[in-house]
Amino acid sequence: MVPTVHGRRLGKVPYVELADGRVQGVVSSGSAGERVYVSSVSADSRTLSCATNNNRPCGGLRGAPCKHIRSLIDEACRHYGAERVAAYLRMDAGQDAKDALMGLQGPVEPGPTGVVFTRFLRYLSYLEHPGTTAPIPEMHWFPAGRSA
Amino acid sequence: MLPAALTGLLASAPPGVDEALELTDGLDAVLTDGLARPGAEGARALGDLAAATGSSPLAAPVREAVSSVGSGPVSAASLAALAGARTALTGAVHDALLAVLDTALGRTRAEAHAPAAPAAAPAPELEGARAWLTELAVAGWRGVDRDLAAGADAALTPLLEDPARRRLAVLLDGLGAELRAHCPLSGDQDPPARRWGDLWARAVLLAQDAFPAWPGAPAEEVSGRLLPLGADLHQHPTAFQVQVHALLEPSGGGPARLVRTSVSALKVDVLTRESVWGLVAEHAALLGALAEHRALEVEGMPLLDGGDLVWHDDRARKGEPADRFTAARLHLSGAAAPAVPALERHPARIAEPVLLEGYAAKRTTGPVPGLALDLDGARLPVSLLRSPDSSSLDVKAAASSGACIGLMRWDAGQWSVQLLGVAAKKAPAGQTHTADWALGPTDPKSASALRKSDPLGTLRERAGKLLRR
Numbered sequence A: 001m002v003p004t005v006h007g008r009r010l011g012k013v014p015y016v017e018l019a020d021g022r023v024q025g026v027v028s029s030g031s032a033g034e035r036v037y038v039s040s041v042s043a044d045s046r047t048l049s050c051a052t053n054n055n056r057p058c059g060g061l062r063g064a065p066c067k068h069i070r071s072l073i074d075e076a077c078r079h080y081g082a083e084r085v086a087a088y089l090r091m092d093a094g095q096d097a098k099d100a101l102m103g104l105q106g107p108v109e110p111g112p113t114g115v116v117f118t119r120f121l122r123y124l125s126y127l128e129h130p131g132t133t134a135p136i137p138e139m140h141w142f143p144a145g146r147s148a
Numbered sequence B: 001m002l003p004a005a006l007t008g009l010l011a012s013a014p015p016g017v018d019e020a021l022e023l024t025d026g027l028d029a030v031l032t033d034g035l036a037r038p039g040a041e042g043a044r045a046l047g048d049l050a051a052a053t054g055s056s057p058l059a060a061p062v063r064e065a066v067s068s069v070g071s072g073p074v075s076a077a078s079l080a081a082l083a084g085a086r087t088a089l090t091g092a093v094h095d096a097l098l099a100v101l102d103t104a105l106g107r108t109r110a111e112a113h114a115p116a117a118p119a120a121a122p123a124p125e126l127e128g129a130r131a132w133l134t135e136l137a138v139a140g141w142r143g144v145d146r147d148l149a150a151g152a153d154a155a156l157t158p159l160l161e162d163p164a165r166r167r168l169a170v171l172l173d174g175l176g177a178e179l180r181a182h183c184p185l186s187g188d189q190d191p192p193a194r195r196w197g198d199l200w201a202r203a204v205l206l207a208q209d210a211f212p213a214w215p216g217a218p219a220e221e222v223s224g225r226l227l228p229l230g231a232d233l234h235q236h237p238t239a240f241q242v243q244v245h246a247l248l249e250p251s252g253g254g255p256a257r258l259v260r261t262s263v264s265a266l267k268v269d270v271l272t273r274e275s276v277w278g279l280v281a282e283h284a285a286l287l288g289a290l291a292e293h294r295a296l297e298v299e300g301m302p303l304l305d306g307g308d309l310v311w312h313d314d315r316a317r318k319g320e321p322a323d324r325f326t327a328a329r330l331h332l333s334g335a336a337a338p339a340v341p342a343l344e345r346h347p348a349r350i351a352e353p354v355l356l357e358g359y360a361a362k363r364t365t366g367p368v369p370g371l372a373l374d375l376d377g378a379r380l381p382v383s384l385l386r387s388p389d390s391s392s393l394d395v396k397a398a399a400s401s402g403a404c405i406g407l408m409r410w411d412a413g414q415w416s417v418q419l420l421g422v423a424a425k426k427a428p429a430g431q432t433h434t435a436d437w438a439l440g441p442t443d444p445k446s447a448s449a450l451r452k453s454d455p456l457g458t459l460r461e462r463a464g465k466l467l468r469r
């Protein structure tokens, strides 16, 4: 089964995922209400990327993570646990996972902004489908249990 | 259930169960390495499967499927035959287990009706699902990489739009999420072969054009008083289901009937624990009765052959307060149990309501810490896997209980009880049930935290802004 995730601050980071070899997600802009940033960190070369959903590069990203990437990592750790995030990014096993993630450095490159934003919209669309009252017997394979 | 009956139940599996599971394990091993390269052991396992189904209506298609494996592309018909053979075996295991459980409980079960009629029209929206399930089988669990795991999305997207395809959509999404979380498997890691085999086989059947849309049609309409016994909660990252077990006292008289009613919603991974209940808030009468421990009056509600009451919140109203333990003591032992629809027969579906009293709850250390109920020496494990975190019924409440309403389960090859509600040993009036939070957490701290964070509201607001522009 899939390990249960913990909550995160959705106002700040409405979407985060470990996918396609990256920690990636959508981060609310600190200032301009509606604007969101799509941020990512790749596992293979620790490439950092951050841009608005209209593909305008983030002005705060210069070699070290911008505040959006820092929020993304913070909330990814809250969501999945720092160990799982660090393992996904193949960080040094010896170091404390949270410390390693906070010291993150890497080249800046344009990221998969459109792809991630589309996945965010798909994610939100799950809440738009109506529920059903027809039984789903297959859900017996997915008990809402406490993952030890 | 009496301790003597429980001792008998726990002592050994019914005859034939181990042999049948050996056959499905053989197929699961082939699915682990992939149908593209079954190997000598796999070929032997497939041969055994063909022999075991040799005197059934599946004989010819299974024989054909088995002989085609390893030689060229695998046809959709071959996959359906293999999934069908596996399903027939797990169905037989289900029947044997349920029969011994019914005997132990003294429960009378209705005779099964004829299976639901096959759906007539071809369903092109299922093609993506069949293609993905074929790719999985050919690659084998060891051969599933990130891209193949992610293929679930494309397969299920056309199904999400249609609530009648919800069963398959939810199943593919659940399997896809597990494959994404675990694949590619590292060399020394074994897949949960029986579990994934179960999910795969059911998905293959649901993806057949002819699979009936309703599990136990046709429905009759029933009216009367509904006494909830408890709520069984199911969830994976993108789905949540509440299945309420209840006793129906038909308004026309006659014995109480055991029924199940289910409400479900799609969700996203971050909605867990106390935030899941908001997803099904539209069923206000049902949730109100669960949270407030009340009966329900239902009028003209469809009831399927398999005992599934198809919930219509507008045909129900909240009734008088009803103590669940009292209802269980009065009616459970004489209640009429429904037959299980043919295509749903699987050990995972066994969820029989029981009332257990006079036990000593004992924490166990074993390989993993657990809990067991000791009834005069018979030790029934408590299923922690099926103990939901979206309720206040935690291990502590369970460990200090003296009576419980639960569901008898058969998971991982052994019987256990899933707790739906417990009464404290020292103060039996103090009860905790899995659905006590149906209208929101009952402890003020969790309630105010949920109001403050409101994850469902926050995401719905974003969805409204971004998706309906």
Ligand SMILES: [Zn+2]
Pocket: A037, A039, A050, A051, A058, A059, A060, A061, A066, A067, A068, A069
């Ligand atoms: Zn940024």
